[in-house]
Amino acid sequence: MVYCLFAIVIVIxxxxxxxxxxxxxxxxxxxxxxxxxxxxxxxxxxxxxxxAHNEEKVVSHILAALMGVNYxxxxxxxxxxxxxxxxxxxxxxxxxxxxHPGRIRPFHRTGGKGGKAAALKDAMELVDTEVILIFxxxxxxxxxxIKQLVAPFFDPEVGGVMGRVVPxxxxxxxxxxxxxxxRSGGYQVDQQARMNLRLVPQHGGTVAGVxxxxxxxIGGWNDNSLTEDTxxxxxxxxxxxxxxxxxxxxxxxxxxxxxxxxxKQIMRWAKGHxxxxxxxxxxxxxxxxxxxxxxRIDGFLLLGVYIMAPLTxxxxxxxxxxFYEGIAPLHGVIALLSITAYSAIGNFAAFFEIAAAAxxxxxxxxxxxxxxxxxxxxxSIFSVSRAFVSQLMAPLTGAQFHWDKTERFRxxx
Amino acid sequence: MSHAVATAGLFALAGALxxxxxxxxxxxxxxxxxxxxxxxxxxxAGDIRHFSFGFRSYAADLLGPxxxxxxxxxxxxxxxxxxxxxxxLGRADTAPLVRPGANANTCDLLVACGTDLTLSDxxxxxxxxxxxxxxxxxxGCSYRAILGDASVDLARGSAVTRWAHAAGILRADHDCDxxxxxxxxxxxxxKSGCLFQRLHAPRIRFGPAVALARGGAARPLSxxxxxxxxxxxxxxxxxxxEIAPGETVQGSVVARGxxxxxxxxxxxxxxxxxxxxxxxxxxxxAGSLISASTMHIGPDCRIAGPVIAEQEMxxxxxVRCGFPSRPxxxxxxxxxxxxxxxxxxxxxxxxxxHVTPKP
Numbered sequence: 001m002v003y004c005l006f007a008i009v010i011v012i013x014x015x016x017x018x019x020x021x022x023x024x025x026x027x028x029x030x031x032x033x034x035x036x037x038x039x040x041x042x043x044x045x046x047x048x049x050x051x052a053h054n055e056e057k058v059v060s061h062i063l064a065a066l067m068g069v070n071y072x073x074x075x076x077x078x079x080x081x082x083x084x085x086x087x088x089x090x091x092x093x094x095x096x097x098x099x100h101p102g103r104i105r106p107f108h109r110t111g112g113k114g115g116k117a118a119a120l121k122d123a124m125e126l127v128d129t130e131v132i133l134i135f136x137x138x139x140x141x142x143x144x145x146i147k148q149l150v151a152p153f154f155d156p157e158v159g160g161v162m163g164r165v166v167p168x169x170x171x172x173x174x175x176x177x178x179x180x181x182x183r184s185g186g187y188q189v190d191q192q193a194r195m196n197l198r199l200v201p202q203h204g205g206t207v208a209g210v211x212x213x214x215x216x217x218i219g220g221w222n223d224n225s226l227t228e229d230t231x232x233x234x235x236x237x238x239x240x241x242x243x244x245x246x247x248x249x250x251x252x253x254x255x256x257x258x259x260x261x262x263x264k265q266i267m268r269w270a271k272g273h274x275x276x277x278x279x280x281x282x283x284x285x286x287x288x289x290x291x292x293x294x295x296r297i298d299g300f301l302l303l304g305v306y307i308m309a310p311l312t313x314x315x316x317x318x319x320x321x322x323f324y325e326g327i328a329p330l331h332g333v334i335a336l337l338s339i340t341a342y343s344a345i346g347n348f349a350a351f352f353e354i355a356a357a358a359x360x361x362x363x364x365x366x367x368x369x370x371x372x373x374x375x376x377x378x379x380s381i382f383s384v385s386r387a388f389v390s391q392l393m394a395p396l397t398g399a400q401f402h403w404d405k406t407e408r409f410r411x412x413x
Numbered sequence: 414m415s416h417a418v419a420t421a422g423l424f425a426l427a428g429a430l431x432x433x434x435x436x437x438x439x440x441x442x443x444x445x446x447x448x449x450x451x452x453x454x455x456x457x458a459g460d461i462r463h464f465s466f467g468f469r470s471y472a473a474d475l476l477g478p479x480x481x482x483x484x485x486x487x488x489x490x491x492x493x494x495x496x497x498x499x500x501x502l503g504r505a506d507t508a509p510l511v512r513p514g515a516n517a518n519t520c521d522l523l524v525a526c527g528t529d530l531t532l533s534d535x536x537x538x539x540x541x542x543x544x545x546x547x548x549x550x551x552x553g554c555s556y557r558a559i560l561g562d563a564s565v566d567l568a569r570g571s572a573v574t575r576w577a578h579a580a581g582i583l584r585a586d587h588d589c590d591x592x593x594x595x596x597x598x599x600x601x602x603x604k605s606g607c608l609f610q611r612l613h614a615p616r617i618r619f620g621p622a623v624a625l626a627r628g629g630a631a632r633p634l635s636x637x638x639x640x641x642x643x644x645x646x647x648x649x650x651x652x653x654x655e656i657a658p659g660e661t662v663q664g665s666v667v668a669r670g671x672x673x674x675x676x677x678x679x680x681x682x683x684x685x686x687x688x689x690x691x692x693x694x695x696x697x698x699a700g701s702l703i704s705a706s707t708m709h710i711g712p713d714c715r716i717a718g719p720v721i722a723e724q725e726m727x728x729x730x731x732v733r734c735g736f737p738s739r740p741x742x743x744x745x746x747x748x749x750x751x752x753x754x755x756x757x758x759x760x761x762x763x764x765x766x767h768v769t770p771k772p
Contacts, residue, residue, distance in 0.1 A: 032723065034703075034721055035721065037742065037763065040741060041758075042740075142453060142454065147459075154683065155683070155685055155701065156666070156667055156685050156701075157649075157667045157687075166450060167450060213647075250451070250453040251453070252450065252453060290649065290651070361451055364447070368440065369441055369442065372435075372442070
């Protein structure tokens with residue numbers, strides 16, 4: 001039991017060190033933005049897929065925003081992928097299509113497998129451009145965003161591009177404020193540090209792009225995956241394509257406003273991520289492919305992030321067991337120093353990352369909310385662990401994976 | 414004090430200490446001092462002319478009075494709604510630019526001129542200059558910003574600290590320091606010794622036009638679309654790569670190590686190296702040229718697509734990037750450009766660019 005606890009402590013320590021490495025790199029290291037200065041080019045044809053399943057509250061906003069971008073209109077086709085919507089999504093998309101002839105080509109999907117990956121896979125029949133951009137329907141791209149996301153594709157090593165997600169409905173309640181902080185840490189620090197260090201920036205499946213030839217080479221969208229973006233990241237990596245992160249390509253999104261919706265969202269992410277862990281981790285670490293050594297290690301650690309929650313819970317239980325068994329895994333001063341060191345540094349690694357992100361964003365006041373993040377982490381740790389357990393039990397219970405659409409809250413017309 | 418009171422006091426104190434770190438958090442949650450979405454500039458598209466467009470609208474009210482000054486040959490001073498003092502010159506006379514009692518070499522007025530204007534040497538212009546006709550600077554002058562509706566000539570040793578935009582040709586003589594954004598709707602010409610950061614024009618010429626020299630001309634590229642499709646034969650090499658002189662490569666090439674392209678080679682796709690890239694004389698590339706490290710492009714090369722290096726870049730004389738009909742971007746933190754280089758589109762040295770004499 002005590003050795004098992006030691007193993008968990010070592011794993012947690014590795015992730016703690018990783019948090020600090022990324023944060024310090026972001027604060028003091030060289031920042032890579034190699035493609036962001038590409039403002040003039042012979043811009044290629046691009047197809048923009050907008051995934052929409054019952055998105056009547058938001059879909060008009062993204063279509064209007066896309067019609068206002070500064071990308072050459074004759075080189076840009078917007079394909080709203082209306083995935084079996086039962087609300088007014090179809091009507092709204094068709095209206096926009098009529099108002100902007102030749103610029104919007106709707107893809108109405110009335111049946112087939114559920115999930116975003118399956119919808120995107122079906123919509124590929126309308127795509128014949130080398131560059132494909134993907135947005136969820138609740139996003140609002142700015143004027144220059146499309147050029148910024150297309151620019152990295154001039155690099156023949158780039159297979160995928162990811163921009164920065166910025167919550168729009170920040171001030172709604174405590175949850176949205178906590179999610180705003182989490183997003184800041186995740187993008188401003190975590191993703192950009194991985195870009196700086198030439199590790200594995202993650203494709204997020206929205207505010208994102210993929211190269212058609214790379215997608216074809218890896219076999220297209222995986223409609224068995226709950227997180228097609230994570231799946232895509234690893235298949236591109238294994239085939240020798242880079243995913244790049246563009247921190248300055250920012251786009252507004254809507255974050256969940258209720259804990260129920262948030263829990264469903266994070267459980268889906270956890271299950272999808274764990275799917276990718278099961279599918280790719282061993283091959284990534286030990287297989288013969290085109291990823292570099294540092295990409296193998298970082299990619300493996302990235303795959304493991306959602307396993308850390310159940311592992312931490314298990315570690316707590318083990319620590320209790322060890323205590324009541326009367327076993328002292330460490331003695332005297334070493335025990336005291338270890339616990340003090342972890343309390344002083346380890347516990348705060350993620351908080352340090354988020355605080356650094358808020359500093360980099362020049363949003364100093366919101367750092368005051370950091371203590372409340374314990375609440376968010378508490379909910380996450382149990383939700384992710386629950387997702388993990390249900391995944392383990394699925395073969396016994398016969399439960400099938402299904403796609404839970406994230407509910408929207410926008411009320412403005 | 415009873416035990417009960419002492420215990421309750423202890424719990425209250427412990428509770429207060431526990432809640433203490435939450436006080437700023439609760440205050441922020443209630444007061445919402447920083448609860449706005451992060452400021453993502455939705456409408457700013459990164460256009461190099463952003464500030465010149467902004468200034469043009471800011472100064473639009475001056476156009477009518479300026480035309481009157483030109484008609485009368487007079488000079489008018491006044492104050493703009495935001496409080497800036499301005500002077501309108503209806504004739505080519507620089508004497509009124511210095512206010513009585515002020516430093517003789519400093520003009521702290523926003524200047525708008527309706528005629529051709531030649532400035533004195535060594536002047537400092539603390540505010541913007543708006544020239545409706547040709548503007549010729551004096552040597553050693555320092556400008557905050559210039560908007561020219563015709564051509565703008567900056568004399569030797571001048572400096573621009575914010576931006577300059579010309580509807581006509583913008584020329585900078587030797588040893589000018591051009592910080593910020595410099596743009597022209599026709600052409601920019603920079604001579605050796607100039608420093609720059611961001612330049613944009615249909616044609617950017619470094620130094621006088623030169624005849625093709627050392628390596629001979631690259632094989633011509635058609636100004637067709639820059640190829641992006643790399644599926645057909647993307648060549649990915651894990652180590653260093655050498656492309657033989659005169660070789661023609663179909664599709665794109667990616668080297669995880671260093672890349673050397675021999676003289677006269679022709680790449681019908683894009684090229685990427687993760688370490689130093691050396692391109693010998695007379696190479697032509699139909700797509701883009703990307704280095705995750707340093708890049709050295711030899712004389713007389715032709716590159717159609719974007720040219721990007723994550724560290725230093727050197728462009729030797731005779732290099733041509735982009736076409737007037739299909740402009741492109743050349744970018745790196747530090748760029749050294751020899752006289753004789755032509756770039757169609759944008760050249761952006763995030764830290765500093767430097768024009769060196771032709772060897």
